Amino acid sequence: MASTAEIQSGLAEILExxxxxxxxxxxxxxxxxxxxxxxxxxMVEIATAVEDKFGVAIPDDELGGIKTVGDAIxxxxxxx
Amino acid sequence: xxxxxxxxxxxxxxxTTPLGxxxxxxxxxxxxxxxxxxxxxxxxxxxxxxxxxxxLAQDPSEKIDRVRSRRLDRSQQVAVVAAEEAWADSGAxxxxxxxxxxxxxxxxxxxxxxxxxxxxxxxxxKGPKRVSPFTIPMLMPNGPAAAVGLAIGARxxxxxxVSACASGAEAIRWGLDMLRLDRADVVLVGxxxxxxxxxxxxxxxxxxxxxxxxxxxxxASRPFDAGRDGFVLAEGAAALVLERADAAKARGAKVxxxxxxxxxxxxxYDLVAPHPEGEGAQRAIGAALRDAGLSASDVGxxxxxxxxxxxxxxAEAAAILEAIGDHAAVTATKSQSGHLLGxxxxxxxxxxxxxxxxxxxxxTQNIEQLDDAAAVQKLDIVRGAPRKATFSAALNxxxxxxxxxxxxVFTTA
Numbered sequence: 336m337a338s339t340a341e342i343q344s345g346l347a348e349i350l351e352x353x354x355x356x357x358x359x360x361x362x363x364x365x366x367x368x369x370x371x372x373x374x375x376x377x378m379v380e381i382a383t384a385v386e387d388k389f390g391v392a393i394p395d396d397e398l399g400g401i402k403t404v405g406d407a408i409x410x411x412x413x414x415x
Numbered sequence: 416x417x418x419x420x421x422x423x424x425x426x427x428x429x430x431t432t433p434l435g436x437x438x439x440x441x442x443x444x445x446x447x448x449x450x451x452x453x454x455x456x457x458x459x460x461x462x463x464x465x466x467x468x469x470x471l472a473q474d475p476s477e478k479i480d481r482v483r484s485r486r487l488d489r490s491q492q493v494a495v496v497a498a499e500e501a502w503a504d505s506g507a508x509x510x511x512x513x514x515x516x517x518x519x520x521x522x523x524x525x526x527x528x529x530x531x532x533x534x535x536x537x538x539x540x541k542g543p544k545r546v547s548p549f550t551i552p553m554l555m556p557n558g559p560a561a562a563v564g565l566a567i568g569a570r571x572x573x574x575x576x577v578s579a580c581a582s583g584a585e586a587i588r589w590g591l592d593m594l595r596l597d598r599a600d601v602v603l604v605g606x607x608x609x610x611x612x613x614x615x616x617x618x619x620x621x622x623x624x625x626x627x628x629x630x631x632x633x634x635a636s637r638p639f640d641a642g643r644d645g646f647v648l649a650e651g652a653a654a655l656v657l658e659r660a661d662a663a664k665a666r667g668a669k670v671x672x673x674x675x676x677x678x679x680x681x682x683x684y685d686l687v688a689p690h691p692e693g694e695g696a697q698r699a700i701g702a703a704l705r706d707a708g709l710s711a712s713d714v715g716x717x718x719x720x721x722x723x724x725x726x727x728x729x730a731e732a733a734a735i736l737e738a739i740g741d742h743a744a745v746t747a748t749k750s751q752s753g754h755l756l757g758x759x760x761x762x763x764x765x766x767x768x769x770x771x772x773x774x775x776x777x778x779t780q781n782i783e784q785l786d787d788a789a790a791v792q793k794l795d796i797v798r799g800a801p802r803k804a805t806f807s808a809a810l811n812x813x814x815x816x817x818x819x820x821x822x823x824v825f826t827t828a
Contacts, residue, residue: 355482376486376548383545 337389342411346404349384353377363405371404381407391415422675423594424828426668427505427656428765429497429605433649434752436473437500441752441762442769444472445777446801450633450751452647459613465625467635468611469649469753486549487562488527493652493758494559494607495566502567505656507601510666518571518599519564520589521654522582524757524815525610527554532614559607559652571599577757579815580720581679582606583653584760587823588677590657600662605654606758619648622687624724636754637781638721638728638747639791646722649753653761655768670828671768675709675808678702682818689727693734695820696812700738703810703822711739714824715806716776718763720814721747722754731812732790744804746797750780760813760821767809767825776802 337345347361354373367373373381382393385407391414393401401407428438433451435441444451451469460466475492476484478499484492498521502508530553534546552558557575564573572593576585583606590604619625626645628635636647663670680702682695689696704711717735721728735745748766755762770776778799785791813821
């Protein structure tokens with residue numbers, strides 16, 4: 336079980352790799368599309384990377400509801 | 416229809432090639448007689464009969480950041496590198512053009528084959544869910560044009576002619592048409608190709624189209640030489656910025672030359688073999704000359720398509736002799752660059768413009784014994800070192816599998 340801090344830093348690594356988001360910018364209140372300029376195809380890549388890193392699959396119907404970095408952190412926390 | 420026959424000029428050039436990472440280094444290497452051809456040393460090449468390639472002199476990752484690169488196929492990366500150089504060179508981005516009147520025409524022969532094949536490997540190994548969501552935009556043949564359109568903010572149309580090794584030249588003709596038809600005010604045109612991958616290598620080799628002179632890479636591409644045995648696959652891109660002459664003059668743009676005319680035909684003869692006398696090629700050259708309002712005697716220089724295949728070079732020599740005569744100084748720059756497929760026509764158009772600017776004709780390398788075909792013997796082929804010359808019009812030929820023939824005529828500004 337990864338801690339919240341571990342999930343946040345792991346997610347920041349993924350965002351840096353996939354979308355070039357500086358790790359310091361990947362804070363919970365940030366919206367993927369509005370603040371971090373992550374488009375829908377990149378979100379699909381992020382979901383795949385999350386599954387690899389945390390073993391948590393994000394179904395398509397849940398992916399649309401994940402708007403912020405914080406949403407992603409809580410989804411991973413709940414489902415890991 | 417509003418056909419506006421004002422002159423169209425070239426105000427910007429860009430290229431990334433096996434000879435250099437930009438136009439200046441490519442041109443310098445060409446005039447210095449350097450070769451971009453090397454032997455592939457990767458393990459997969461071992462069973463391949465043809466093992467030569469002309470890879471980029473500078474990897475696109477040196478100019479495009481990592482995050483942007485990972486969603487662009489290599490063919491799109493090279494297109495963007497060449498286009499951004501041409502766009503900056505032209506100054507058109509700062510000239511006050513309305514983006515609704517800026518267009519892109521960027522051709523490719525093969526498109527995103529590397530993405531297609533790499534993602535197929537992932538599909539086989541890991542299943543469909545692991546296939547990248549960027550697979551389709553990376554493999555589509557309009558991908559290079561679309562990536563360039565995004566890079567320069569073109570909103571007046573993005574087009575992608577696909578006519579094999581004539582694609583780059585067809586893109587230039589298409590851009591000329593767009594300006595004449597008043598569909599745009601500035602058009603960035605060119606070609607891009609990057610398919611150095613086992614499958615295309617195997618396919619071309621199975622056609623017996625590639626040189627197998629594996630032990631002698633630098634001398635393998637030898638257009639018009641009696642011992643030629645096929646082309647060498649190259650990767651790269653070239654781009655040109657086209658504008659109406661009056662607009663370019665009004666904004667004080669640097670002008671490389673005029674795109675005076677273009678002609679395109681099809682052979683209707685065979686899917687891959689050229690017509691033996693280059694009948695379709697003759698018609699393309701004739702059409703380009705008429706379009707330019709020039710006669711054959713005006714043409715001082717021909718940058719031949721000449722890929723170094725046994726059949727193609729002779730058919731082209733016959734076409735040049737018939738359509739132009741024997742007075743023009745002919746060169747085959749693929750002897751150094753290798754064959755950039757869908758980017759070849761664009762790169763060789765860049766070479767025509769620089770030849771006009773510098774009044775120098777690059778030499779054809781690697782001709783030890785000129786082919787004894789009558790047409791080849793009659794042409795004035797520049798061999799070895801570049802030749803200083805005084806000329807005001809240059810012709811670029813491009814042909815492609817499918818029977819595509821393109822001819823472009825450039826003149827001094």
